[in-house]
Structure formats: C-alpha cells, structure tokens
Amino acid sequence: MTTVQEYDLEIAFPEAKAVIHFDDSAYHGNSTMQRVDFIAEYEDRSIFVEIKDPDNPSAQDVPAFEQKLNSGKLVQSLSGKFRDTLFFRSVQGKGDLSVVYVVLLSMKKLEAALLLTKQDDLKKSIPIRHADWARDCAASCIILNIEQWKKRFGDQSIRRISEGAA
Amino acid sequence: MIAGVEIENFTAFGSLQLSLSPRVNVVIGSNGTGKTHLLKAIYGLALAGLPPSDDRSAKEVAAEISRKLLRLFSPEERRIGTLRANGAKAPTRLNLVSSDDARVAISFSSRSQAVQIKVDAGGSGHELQPVFIPTKEVLSLVRGMCHADHDRATVEMIFDDGYIDLAELLVRPGFDDEASSLDDDPRLSSVVHELVDLVGGRYRWTSEGAFRFEPGRYEAKADPARSKSEAAQAYQDSTVTRFVPKGGQSLSSGMTAEGYRKIGVLHRLLCNGSINPGATGVLLWDEPEANLNPKLMKKLVQLLLELSRNGQQIVLATHDYVLLKWFDLLMEKGKEDHVRFHVLVREEDSEAIAVHSTDDYDQLVNTGIAKTFSELYDAEIERSLEGVTL
Numbered sequence: 393m394t395t396v397q398e399y400d401l402e403i404a405f406p407e408a409k410a411v412i413h414f415d416d417s418a419y420h421g422n423s424t425m426q427r428v429d430f431i432a433e434y435e436d437r438s439i440f441v442e443i444k445d446p447d448n449p450s451a452q453d454v455p456a457f458e459q460k461l462n463s464g465k466l467v468q469s470l471s472g473k474f475r476d477t478l479f480f481r482s483v484q485g486k487g488d489l490s491v492v493y494v495v496l497l498s499m500k501k502l503e504a505a506l507l508l509t510k511q512d513d514l515k516k517s518i519p520i521r522h523a524d525w526a527r528d529c530a531a532s533c534i535i536l537n538i539e540q541w542k543k544r545f546g547d548q549s550i551r552r553i554s555e556g557a558a
Numbered sequence: 559m560i561a562g563v564e565i566e567n568f569t570a571f572g573s574l575q576l577s578l579s580p581r582v583n584v585v586i587g588s589n590g591t592g593k594t595h596l597l598k599a600i601y602g603l604a605l606a607g608l609p610p611s612d613d614r615s616a617k618e619v620a621a622e623i624s625r626k627l628l629r630l631f632s633p634e635e636r637r638i639g640t641l642r643a644n645g646a647k648a649p650t651r652l653n654l655v656s657s658d659d660a661r662v663a664i665s666f667s668s669r670s671q672a673v674q675i676k677v678d679a680g681g682s683g684h685e686l687q688p689v690f691i692p693t694k695e696v697l698s699l700v701r702g703m704c705h706a707d708h709d710r711a712t713v714e715m716i717f718d719d720g721y722i723d724l725a726e727l728l729v730r731p732g733f734d735d736e737a738s739s740l741d742d743d744p745r746l747s748s749v750v751h752e753l754v755d756l757v758g759g760r761y762r763w764t765s766e767g768a769f770r771f772e773p774g775r776y777e778a779k780a781d782p783a784r785s786k787s788e789a790a791q792a793y794q795d796s797t798v799t800r801f802v803p804k805g806g807q808s809l810s811s812g813m814t815a816e817g818y819r820k821i822g823v824l825h826r827l828l829c830n831g832s833i834n835p836g837a838t839g840v841l842l843w844d845e846p847e848a849n850l851n852p853k854l855m856k857k858l859v860q861l862l863l864e865l866s867r868n869g870q871q872i873v874l875a876t877h878d879y880v881l882l883k884w885f886d887l888l889m890e891k892g893k894e895d896h897v898r899f900h901v902l903v904r905e906e907d908s909e910a911i912a913v914h915s916t917d918d919y920d921q922l923v924n925t926g927i928a929k930t931f932s933e934l935y936d937a938e939i940e941r942s943l944e945g946v947t948l
Contacts, residue, residue, distance in 0.1 A: 404948065405948045406947075406948060407948060408948065432948065437946075439946070439948070492942075492943070492946055494943075501920070503928065503931065504928070504932040504934065504935035505879055505883070505934075505935075507935060508931065508934060508935050511938065532946075533942065534939055536939065540935070540936075544939060544943055545948050549948055
C-alpha cells in the first residue's frame with residue numbers, strides 16, 4: 393500500500409498503482425508551472441490530490457489563509473494547479489485517463505454551505521466544462537474536509553501525524 | 559426591553575422559558591415548531607402591557623386582549639380556550655418580564671370567556687408599543703385593507719391581526735417630505751437613507767390611499783438658509799438632506815418587487831416613528847428573508863444591527879442560513895453587538911416543543927438549517943466520487 397505524507401497529514405492509497413509526489417521542485421526545475429501535491433494512478437483513472445491544511449497545529453499564518461479563501465485567491469490558485477497539472481499529464485501522454493480532482497481542505501470551522509460554495513466556484517474557475525469542448529476536462533472535482541474524507545474513504549485513509557495513531 | 563418570556567400550555571407549547579437579548583434575538587426551528595406562535599405570543603403580551611386608556615374598565619381591557627389573541631392566532635372557533643395546548647390540564651399562562659422588572663401576565667382556562675390580565679408596572683412603567691412584521695409583504699395590501707369601501711369582515715377573514723395591525727401602523731403619517739425631523743437623529747437617518755439606497759427609491763403614501771414607489775435617493779445639500787461663512791464653520795450643521803427623485807415615473811407598489819416592498823415596510827415604519835428605539839417597543843419580524851433577494855440580506859442584517867446599536871430590541875424568526883450567517887459574520891463585539899439564537903425543537907419522545915438558547919453561533923451545527931447544507935454537501939460528494947476509491 394502506498395502512503396504519502398504532506399506535513400502533518402498521512403494519506404493512504406491502498407489501491408493505487410503508483411502515487412507521484414508531483415509538487416516536487418527538483419522534478420520541475422525553474423518552471424513556473426503550478427502543480428497539485430500528488431497524483432494517484434489507477435487502471436482507468438488518475439486522482440489529482442491537493443492538500444490545504446490550515447488546521448495543522450503548526451500551520452503558519454492562518455489569518456492569511458482565511459484572507460486568501462475569502463478573497464477568491466485560493467480558488468484561483470486551486471484551479472491553476474489543476475490546469476497546469478492536466479497540461480503536463482497531457483503532454484506526457486497520460487491525458488487519456490479520466491481525472492478526478494480532490495482538494496482536501498482541513499478547516500473545521502468551514503461549514504458545509506461554505507464548502508459547497510467554494511466547490512461550485514472552483515468548478516467554474518477551472519472550468520470543468522466548456523461549450524466548445526467535446527468532453528469535460530475532469531470526471532469530477534470536489535473539496536473535502538477531513539471528516540468527509542474519512543466518511544468517504546474510511547477512517548484509516550487519513551491520519552494527523554501529530555495526533556498519533558489513526 | 560423584554561428580558562424574558564414564559565409560556566405554559568399555549569397553542570403548540572407545553573412549557574417554555576425564554577431569556578431574550580436586549581439587542582438581537584433570532585428564533586430558528588423547523589416548520590411546525592411554533593416560531594410564528596412565539597413571536598405572536600410576545601406581541602400579544604407586549605400589547606397587554608401597554609398602559610390602558612383611562613375610560614376603560616379592567617373587564618373591557620381583558621375582553622379586548624382576548625379578542626386580539628383570537629384575531630392574531632385565528633383559530634377556527636372564536637373561543638379563547640381553543641388557544642390552549644392540546645391535552646393541557648393546568649391553566650394557560652403567558653408571562654412577560656421587562657428588564658425593569660415590570661411584569662405582564664395573561665392566563666385563561668378551557669372555559670374562560672376572556673383572559674385574565676395582571677400588569678405589575680414595576681419600576682418605571684409599562685411596555686412600549688410593539689411592532690410585528692408578518693411573513694408576507696403588506697405594503698401593497700394596505701390599500702385594500704384600509705380603503706373606505708372595504709368590508710372589514712372579509713378583510714378579517716383573510717388576514718389575521720398581524721397583517722391588519724401592521725397596515726394600520728404603515729398608514730400613520732410620516733415625515734416623508736421634510737428631512738428635518740430625520741436629522742434630529744443622525745444615527746437613524748443613516749439607516750433610512752441606506753434602506754432607500756438598497757431598493758433605489760422610497761414608498762410614499764399618496765392621497766389616493768395607496769403606497770407608490772418613487773425612484774431616487776437621499777442627497778446632502780448645502781442649506782440655502784445659511785451663509786457661506788457659517789457653513790464653513792460647521793459643515794455638519796449646514797447641510798440638509800433631501801430626497802431627490804431620479805427621473806422615471808412612480809410605480810404602484812404592486813408593480814415593484816416583493817422583496818423591495820419588505821424593505822419598504824421597514825423604511826416606512828422608521829419614517830413614521832412606528833419604530834423609534836427607546837420610544838417604541840420590541841420589533842418582531844417573521845421570516846425577513848421571505849421573497850428577499852439573498853443579495854440584499856447582508857445589508858439588511860447590517861441595518862438591523864445598526865438599529866439594535868441604537869437601542870432597538872429585535873426578535874426575528876427565520877429559516878434562512880444566509881441571514882443567520884450574516885449575523886455571525888457582521889456582529890462586532892467591540893460595538894457591543896449581541897445576538898442570541900433560540901432554537902425551537904420538537905422533542906422526539908414527548909413531542910413537546912423545547913427551546914435551546916445560545917449566544918454562540920458555533921453551537922448551531924445541529925439545526926435543520928445547517929443540516930440541510932450538510933445533506934446537500936453529502937449528495938454532491940456522493941455524485942462526484944461515485945465509484946472512486948483511493
């Protein structure tokens with residue numbers, strides 16, 4: 393099973409063929425390409441995973457993050473990462489896989505209504521669909537908090553390292 | 559100010575005790591948990607606490623309040639006993655306690671002809687005139703309700719007194735033409751101006767006995783009655799604020815958006831002094847969100863907070879997440895804002911209605927309103943990640 397770590401979070405991908413740590417400066421050199429944190433590859437699809445963890449106990453400057461969230465800059469950055477990563481994969485010859493974009497946003501105080509709004513904004517910002525496209529550029533796109541992540545993928549699928557056992 | 563309300567064996571309620579914030583109170587709860595009944599009960603109690611006119615006996619006052627309660631709640635049978643809770647054995651009691659310890663108590667039993675009222679004026683006196691704004695918009699209905707040829711019985715069959723009382727408040731003369739009385743209280747005039755800006759004009763009572771919408775806005779202009787040197791000394795005092803109509807014809811109120819008319823109601827009540835913090839009583843507003851464009855909600859909440867800062871006690875009932883959230887986001891503790899949320903729930907075992915009050919928005923996670931969005935979010939995730947595993 394592949395397990396990856398992003399600062400204080402550990403995420404398991406039990407069924408993935410491979411999980412690429414995509415946001416790696418050494419790999420991308422001086423390119424200004426924006427990239428998602430991880431790409432998990434499966435037979436028939438790939439999952440782009442971007443992690444935002446302001447609830448990390450050692451997170452720096454949470455107010456700045458909130459400002460980014462409220463001003464719409466966060467959604468803009470999340471959509472940019474998706475587009476650039478999709479471009480990279482397409483040139484790489486892996487563009488024929490169906491893509492699911494999952495953003496993990498650990499922010500307990502964000503209510504469902506606000507998460508839903510941000511998610512709708514993200515879909516429009518990317519955009520997932522265009523009148524002149526033959527197909528959607530992603531099979532789906534979702535923003536999950538940790539609670540929803542566990543509900544969806546199981547309690548063992550994610551753990552906060554500073555809190556110890558899963 | 560109303561400090562607390564106690565209800566026993568009345569309509570949907572078994573036993574309910576409520577401690578009100580002197581500023582803003584927001585009542586939430588699913589349909590059928592008695593939000594509107596609670597607002598009307600407070601309204602009825604506040605009316606019963608008004609100082610009686612000299613020429614009426616206690617018996618006449620009791621009969622009138624009984625009639626008022628029947629007219630507010632409109633039960634099918636016009637008998638006060640029908641307003642008792644189903645199956646109640648003990649008498650029905652409604653109590654209101656003011657912050658100055660004045661008390662109003664209404665009681666009746668199944669066979670009462672009329673309610674009993676006990677008013678203990680306490681330290682400084684009686685309740686002040688309350689205002690109840692019902693769910694549906696009233697501005698466009700006023701013409702029919704107050705027309706010289708109207709048939710009172712028919713109007714009363716259609717509308718309960720929540721509507722009729724408001725219509726009567728709306729037609730009280732307002733200052734409308736002169737800005738002078740407004741400038742007496744600059745805090746309130748800013749609220750009035752912003753309400754007008756919000757909908758792009760004002761509703762005016764016309765000589766034809768109806769409200770018409772007049773597009774325009776308030777603008778400050780130099781006072782022509784003052785000399786330039788005087789004006790330079792005291793700019794504040796040297797301007798007059800007047801309503802400046804903006805081209806276009808006035809519209810009958812029925813031709814304007816219903817959400818605008820709801821804003822218009824608040825505007826009118828402020829302009830004719832029906833809402834005057836300190837001089838008038840509690841403002842009870844049932845579902846301000848009904849027919850209101852959610853975009854107007856932020857401003858409306860700001861204005862309600864502004865009224866409360868000027869000493870207006872407010873009790874709202876709502877189903878609306880947007881309204882709740884704006885109160886959470888816009889209240890400023892530094893400005894001594896205070897919002898108390900009262901959640902009405904039907905207890906699963908006893909079916910009785912209970913109230914949970916909190917000053918902390920974060921405690922509201924389990925309300926129906928928050929759950930609705932959780933369900934939406936769950937459904938969205940389900941659709942997006944159908945068949946996806948890690």
